[in-house]
Amino acid sequence: MSKYENGELVQNIEGGREINGFGGVILGVDGGATSTVCVCLPLFSDPASLPDPLPVLGRAVAGCSNHNSVGEAAARDTLEQVIDEALTKAGSTRDAVRAVCLAVSGVNHPKDQERVLTWIRKMFTGHVKMHVYNDAVAALASGTMGKLHGCVLISGTGSISYGFTQDGQEARAGGGGPVLGDWGSGYGIAAQALTAVLRAQDGRGPKTMLTDSILRALGLSSSDELIGWTYADPAWARIAALVPVVVSCAEAGDETANKILMEAVEELAVCVKTVVRRLHLCGEDRTSPFPVVLVGGVLEANNKWDIAKEIINRIRREYPGAYPIRPKVEPAIGAALLAWYLLAREPLEGNGCTRWQISSQESTV
Template sequence: MKKQQLFVGLDGGGTKTLSVVVDSDGNELGKFVSTCSNYHSVGEEAAKRAIYESISEAVKKSGGSLEDVVEICLGISGVDRPEDIELVGGWIRSLLPNAQYKIFNDAVVALTSGTMGKLFGVVVISGTGCISFGIDHHGNKTRSAGWGPALGDDGSGYQIGFDVLKYVCMAKDETNDKTLLTQALLDKLQVTKEEQLITWAYDPKNQGWHRVAELAPLATECALKGDKVAISILDHHSSALVKFIKSVFTKLNLLNEKEVPLVLAGGNIERDCIFSDKLKEKLAKELPNAVPVYPKCTAGMGAALLALNTFKENKKE
């Protein structure tokens, strides 16, 4: 009896690490979620433990064993530099001595969630932060944005949430129009007047970029009701996304390709909403050969399919 071959995809982000196991037809056999695997946040030991647990438990659920794994693709946030990749590679070689492996930044596996494991196209992610990453048919890669909230990144949930706060304060000052955002924000933060935003904003016990990013949905909520200030915020940030997607297309010479998959990922744009609609509208004008798609599976599953595809490619050669 021929030994079963397993293919693993791993998506490691700031909060969780998902591993998915597929067979040689791409059928999902098992998956497991463990804790954060960004070692810049949690340290090497904890990151290694999370990765090992996630892979081992997913393989156990698949009914196979670690020896059956022949190819694994990992996308891990914070893993960019050669020394990062060498470190994580060492962990994988110890755990899975029979497997080929490839290690990417998590933006790469986010791409594969929309291309079902194909490594061609562009992804734009707008969550708390935002980034665009692209790869052409020759394997050339590039990125734009991804600097994080302290350095900019218009188009991110953080910056949209910051603008919600800013325009509510400006409405109070009468330096900009009144807006529905005011009541929506006060309700959300359970305060009764704008001055109380100061206590909320500067409370040292309660900081974190995600707190501001969680206000971004107020902009889509009020824009839906026709609020002009909210609409102008979304206009600004969708244009910013288009700008840095376009720079990825330009740097990779993708402008003249017939069709380029463009995966819209991250909480602010990975489904139909007024913000993703605006984005797609602008893309249709500015980048007509971009084919926007939403993620069709998890990034872990995309990575598993990428592992399978990589294995098949190598066999052909």
């Protein structure tokens, strides 16, 4: 049994093998465009009352595991490494794992899912329940504490909107990455800002505050150096890191920067509205409440120019039932809770999990 003092976990007993009277641990992996996080949680007994704070037995961080970005071998190695490290930190082993949910960016097709499943099957025995999703699903679950319902909007380096209905239908919009029109993403915003600097320099576009601000941020002496800087390193996150500069310029009244952010708002709102429309998340009368989980650096509300607020306003004009959720836990925990949630819903089978039975009643968001 884990022991808490003043709400803090002070002791794990046997790495999750005897927590809350249930054996084993669950793993959640969030593989984003820049890093991969794995958390190891104990199995919980009661779906309606999760401990607060959640007892994270182990947590590990590694590099990017998007196979589109780093290649298959590197992605597989990163996933294996981060899982083993989280288990070690939890004082646990692969044998103790009951369920794992990998939510990895770059998983866009059943073939991608199957590929990641193949990698992970080699790590665990057949008794482990394995789920592979796009990383957007972990983000949604981090807002709904494991339940797949509603819509998530992510805008970090990349952007995507993903939604699920109570009865398991799903839909996504966006998430095509830099080549395929991800204009509301951090990458998209920053690339448009860099383009605006180039256009201002060569005379195609108006002068903009972005020029001085971006050159200063990058330590460059002239716009001529921008093309060289851009292609010197193809990492998407390096471009996306310029978003705060764009927001600052917009807050200072720069028209070009404002226009770029407004276009990003429009793109992202369209992504969410498309998912809502396709899944009828708003109900027949278009006013039913549904959560919109907001995740990613672009949607953080620490700026005067609040991109997330503008997006929600646009969505609510069409679907007034949309209510924003800013997750209190990280996406990797969302993935772990989802793994647990899916395990808890399963009918009791002779699948090695016979020691425990959890109600399939759904937890409320």
